[in-house]
Amino acid sequence: MAHTASTSGTPDSSGPDTDTxxxxxxxxxxxxxxxxxxxxxxxxxIYGIVLTIYGLIGSSDAQAAKSDNVNxxxxxxxxxxxxxxxxxxxxxxxxxIVPDEVPADxxxxxxx
Amino acid sequence: MVLAASSQLRLDTNWVDYVLIALYFVFVxxxxxxxxxxxxxxxxxxxxxxxxxxxxxxxxxISANLGAVEIIGMSANGxxxxxxxxxxxxxxxxxxxxxxxxxxxxxxxxxxxxxxPEFMRMRFGTGAHLVNALSxxxxxxxxxxxxxxxxxxxxxxxxxxxxxxxxxxxxxVVLSYTTLGGLSAAIYNEVLQFFVIVAALLPLTIVGLxxxxxxxxxxxxxxxxxxxxxxxxxxxxxxxxxIDNPVLSVIGLIFGLxxxxxxxxxxxxFVEVQRAMASSSIxxxxxxxxxxxxxxxxxPFIVIFPGMIAGVLxxxxxxAKKSGSSSFDYNNSLxxxxxxxxxxxxxxxxxxxxxxxxxxxxxxxxxAFNTVFSYDLWQTYVKKDRPDGYYLAVGRWATVAATLIAIxxxxxxxxxxxxxxxxxxxxxxxxxxxxxxFILGMFWxxxxxxxxxxxxxxxxxxxxxxxxxxxxxLGSLSTGLWSLSGQGASFTAAGAAxxxxxxxxxxxxxVTQPRVESELRGLVYSLTPKADxxxxxxxxxSWYQQPVKLAGVGLVLVIILNILFW
Numbered sequence: 001m002a003h004t005a006s007t008s009g010t011p012d013s014s015g016p017d018t019d020t021x022x023x024x025x026x027x028x029x030x031x032x033x034x035x036x037x038x039x040x041x042x043x044x045x046i047y048g049i050v051l052t053i054y055g056l057i058g059s060s061d062a063q064a065a066k067s068d069n070v071n072x073x074x075x076x077x078x079x080x081x082x083x084x085x086x087x088x089x090x091x092x093x094x095x096x097i098v099p100d101e102v103p104a105d106x107x108x109x110x111x112x
Numbered sequence: 113m114v115l116a117a118s119s120q121l122r123l124d125t126n127w128v129d130y131v132l133i134a135l136y137f138v139f140v141x142x143x144x145x146x147x148x149x150x151x152x153x154x155x156x157x158x159x160x161x162x163x164x165x166x167x168x169x170x171x172x173x174i175s176a177n178l179g180a181v182e183i184i185g186m187s188a189n190g191x192x193x194x195x196x197x198x199x200x201x202x203x204x205x206x207x208x209x210x211x212x213x214x215x216x217x218x219x220x221x222x223x224x225x226x227x228x229p230e231f232m233r234m235r236f237g238t239g240a241h242l243v244n245a246l247s248x249x250x251x252x253x254x255x256x257x258x259x260x261x262x263x264x265x266x267x268x269x270x271x272x273x274x275x276x277x278x279x280x281x282x283x284x285v286v287l288s289y290t291t292l293g294g295l296s297a298a299i300y301n302e303v304l305q306f307f308v309i310v311a312a313l314l315p316l317t318i319v320g321l322x323x324x325x326x327x328x329x330x331x332x333x334x335x336x337x338x339x340x341x342x343x344x345x346x347x348x349x350x351x352x353x354x355i356d357n358p359v360l361s362v363i364g365l366i367f368g369l370x371x372x373x374x375x376x377x378x379x380x381x382f383v384e385v386q387r388a389m390a391s392s393s394i395x396x397x398x399x400x401x402x403x404x405x406x407x408x409x410x411x412p413f414i415v416i417f418p419g420m421i422a423g424v425l426x427x428x429x430x431x432a433k434k435s436g437s438s439s440f441d442y443n444n445s446l447x448x449x450x451x452x453x454x455x456x457x458x459x460x461x462x463x464x465x466x467x468x469x470x471x472x473x474x475x476x477x478x479x480a481f482n483t484v485f486s487y488d489l490w491q492t493y494v495k496k497d498r499p500d501g502y503y504l505a506v507g508r509w510a511t512v513a514a515t516l517i518a519i520x521x522x523x524x525x526x527x528x529x530x531x532x533x534x535x536x537x538x539x540x541x542x543x544x545x546x547x548x549x550f551i552l553g554m555f556w557x558x559x560x561x562x563x564x565x566x567x568x569x570x571x572x573x574x575x576x577x578x579x580x581x582x583x584x585x586l587g588s589l590s591t592g593l594w595s596l597s598g599q600g601a602s603f604t605a606a607g608a609a610x611x612x613x614x615x616x617x618x619x620x621x622x623v624t625q626p627r628v629e630s631e632l633r634g635l636v637y638s639l640t641p642k643a644d645x646x647x648x649x650x651x652x653x654s655w656y657q658q659p660v661k662l663a664g665v666g667l668v669l670v671i672i673l674n675i676l677f678w
Contacts, residue, residue, distance in 0.1 A: 036168055036300055040307050043139045047132060047311065047461060054128050054457045063455035068323045073457040076315040083307075 037091035045084030051077030120428075121447050123270045129460030136308060136464040140289060140471070143300045147293025154504040157294035158483040159226060160390035164296070166657075168303055169396070170403030172387040173209075174411070175302035178309060179473025180262040183415060183466065188442035189352070190419025191429055194334060194343025195677055196352040197416045203370040206405045206670045208378035210663040213402035216379050217388060217659075218645040219554055221397040223634040226389075228382040229488045235553045235635045236564030238492075243568050244546065245488040248382060249481055251539035253514060256477035257521020258536065260286075263470035264522065270447060270463065279522055282467075286475050287515040290482075291508050295390055298472075298479040302387075305468040306407070312458075312465030313414035319453050320421035333424045337433050343420075346677045355600040368603020372544055372610045380546040383480040394645060398659035405666045409673060422449040474518065482510040537579070540602070544609035545571025552617055557629060557636045563620040571613030578605040 055074030058064075064071070151157050189197040225231045229248060233241035260283060267278035289297045324330045334340045342351045348358035348365075355361040378384055378401070388400035422429045422445040429448060432440035450462045486507040495502070524531075549567050553559050582601040632639045655661050 036303055039139060039143060039300070039304060043135065043304060044307055044311060046135060050128065050132060051457050051461070066453055066455050068319075070319055070322060072315055072319050072453075073455060076311070076458055076461070079315070080311055083311075 035091050035095070037087045041084045041087035041091065044080045044087070048077045048080030048082075048084055052081065053077075121269045121444060121451065122272055123447075123451055123459060123463065124456070125271065125459060125463070126456045128457050129463060132457075132460030133464045133467070136468060137285065139304060140285065140301055140468075143304065144289025144292040144297040147289075147297035147300060150296055151292075151294050151504075154486070154500050154507060155226070156296070157504050157507050158486065159386070160294070160296040160299060162390060163392050164299065164390050164396075166391055166396040166399040166403055168299065169387050169391045169400035171306050171407065172299040172302040172390075173384055173400050173404035174408045175306045175472055176383055176387055176476035178306065178411070178469055179259055179476070180266075180470045181473075182411075183309070183313075183469050184262075184443050184446060186412075186415045187419035187422070187446040188444075190416035191423040191433070191445040192419075192442045193349075193352045194340075194420055194423075195346050195416070196343070196349035197419075198346050198412045198673075198677060199349055199352065199365055199369060201408060201412045202346075202670050202674055203365055204374040205378060205408055206666065207370060208374040209401040209405040209408065210666050211375065212379045212385070212388070213398045213400070213405075213659050214663050216550070216554065217398045217401065218394060219635065219637075220385060220389060221391070221394045222640070222645045226487050227484050228380055228385050229484055231550075231635070232564070233488070233492065235632070236549075237561040239561060239565035240549065240568055241488065241492070243565055244542075245484055245492075247539065247542040249484050249489065251542065252383070252477045252481035252484075253517050254521055254535055254539060256474045256481070256514065256518040258525055259470055259474040259477065260518050261522035261525040263467065263474065265526075266447075266466060266470065270466075275526065279519060282471060282474075283515050283519050283522075286471055286478065287512065290475050290478055290515075291511045294507070295386065295479050295483070298475045299387060299390060301468075301475065302472045305465075305472045308461070308468045309465040310414065312462040313418065315458060316450065316453060316462065317414050317417050317421070320418055320425065320449060323453065324421055324424055330420060330424060334420060337423075346674065353600050353603070364600055364603045368600075368607055372547070372606040373603065376543040376545075376547040376606065376610075380550055381543060382484060383476050386480050386483060395653060395657065395659055399657065399662060402659055402663045402666060405663075406669075409666075409670055418449050419445050422446065425449065426452055478511060478514045478518070481514050482507045485510045485514075537602070538576070541572050541575035541579070541605065541609060544575050544606040545613035548610045548613035549617060552614065553636070555637050556621075557632060557638055558621055558626045559617060560621050560624040560626050562624045563617040566620050567613040567617035570616040571609040574612035575605040575609035578608045 051073045055071050055077055150161065153161070155161055186197060186200060189200070220228070220231060223231060223234060225234060229241055229245035232244045260279060263282045264275050264279035267273050267282070268275045271278075289301060293300075321327060321330065324333065331344055334343050337343075348361040350356060350358055350361045353361045353364050355364050384401075388397045391397040391400050419442075423433050424430060426445065426448040429440075429442070429445050432442075450459065454462055486503050490506050490510075491498075491503055545568050548571060549564055552567075553564065579601065582605070629639055634640050634644055656665075
């Protein structure tokens, strides 16, 4: 149980999000676009870009006064771009590995 | 929960807002289409093929609960009661989630059942199973309808669309992605929803705090109102519990909310547990609720705080707080704050977040319903031994039927919202004794099948009796014999259900025949070899991937939060 020096050479080196990959044998491929992190990065990223642009070209004074003249669209937009970038980089650095063929006995209940 | 239909709540949307909202729907449907490619068996459809990573199931675990009641209701509580509302999170959710991950999840995942009622059937046979499966299925249809109604209502109020058109449109969207991609589509959308909600509420909170003048200024302004000092410290929370005696209030919070209600809800409710069951390994399944507990601890800051800020910044809410008016509907607080603070652009993100939350709530109910209906009712009692593809088809049709019934329930709710509230309270009573039965059954090998269903039924009846004796809990059905009302009454009802369930279960077990021990492997702690619950990868997991250690960190963190806001 004690896990000493498990950082190198273990199946775990692919990261916390790839439990499916560990302990299975056989050919594997990257999950690609189906990785949820790419969906999150795309939506939040597009939101960030739209908000940043809209914040820069400016809205009416009445709109800006709502938030005490803080350009909330701009700041929130920049924040979202950063978050999106983090997810995109995470997905790039630690891709999900899925087996090409599901192993015959993988501990799943009968009927699968 | 009824939102005011006044035009005061109409949000001043423009084209940018609509573009951002439309983008969200494109992603929702896109995820449904992508998830469909992964569905080739009924287990794929109902349990995502048990293949999802823990962070995904963990976020889905809390997102499924981050629906209308949570966001609108908890911000309303924040506006009305202030800081004590945090108990719903730090006492009423986090400990139970950690307990589910450490203690109960191994039974659910390790026994390879496909639903919580199925565990009931394997442990106690068909009596307890039928009680559990039927009450759960009916409750899900009801709650899905309520979620749908609230969704349509909010679209009507803030965008000015016709109620019936928004009702059908919302139902069609939910139906299309849940029938296409099954649980995976629901779970992926819940994860996406989580981020959209944070993207909407975090900037709202920050700008709100800025406008008030910081947290110190917020505290000063709340302290200046009537009963303001009670609203700034979490204990004893007498304003929240409606129990005047501070000692009883604390006992009520810890045992009523923290133990019976919350453990009943989080550890036995299949809507939640199903998400963890979709994980890829036993340790990932254990981690799912534990990982979920971390964001859950911090959700109060973006849900309750906006409510408190609305109580200071928004004219109507502040006036109601000042006059102590009891008729004011605090449920509108969050929408008022969004209206007053967010310019076009962020406004669109906020509306997308609200719609996301309501839709995901309904999708969670429907995806839990179709699993219980197909596996626990149809496959168990109606058509056994058909090929797997048959049950996949049943699941898809059950989804369609559930959506149609939800539309009907939503229409009913639009006319009789009080009746719906009482029905929801009533179904809450089925949760309270479930935890008692499960925990006894998991740790006491002698407990018999008859004790299983008699405990459940008598516990539920006890809760109903206590509520009828109380004041106003079930409307005119409540006789008011006891002066208990509000939260205090529901704590007492749940507590009674728990105690009666335990007493009846123990008594009935003494006079009935226990099951053969060899049948209970994987279902009862003392009869299950440690290796059965052991993840073969556990030795190579980092400390933060080991459920017990991760839960320990969570527990310490939630205790620190409790002390900070004492």
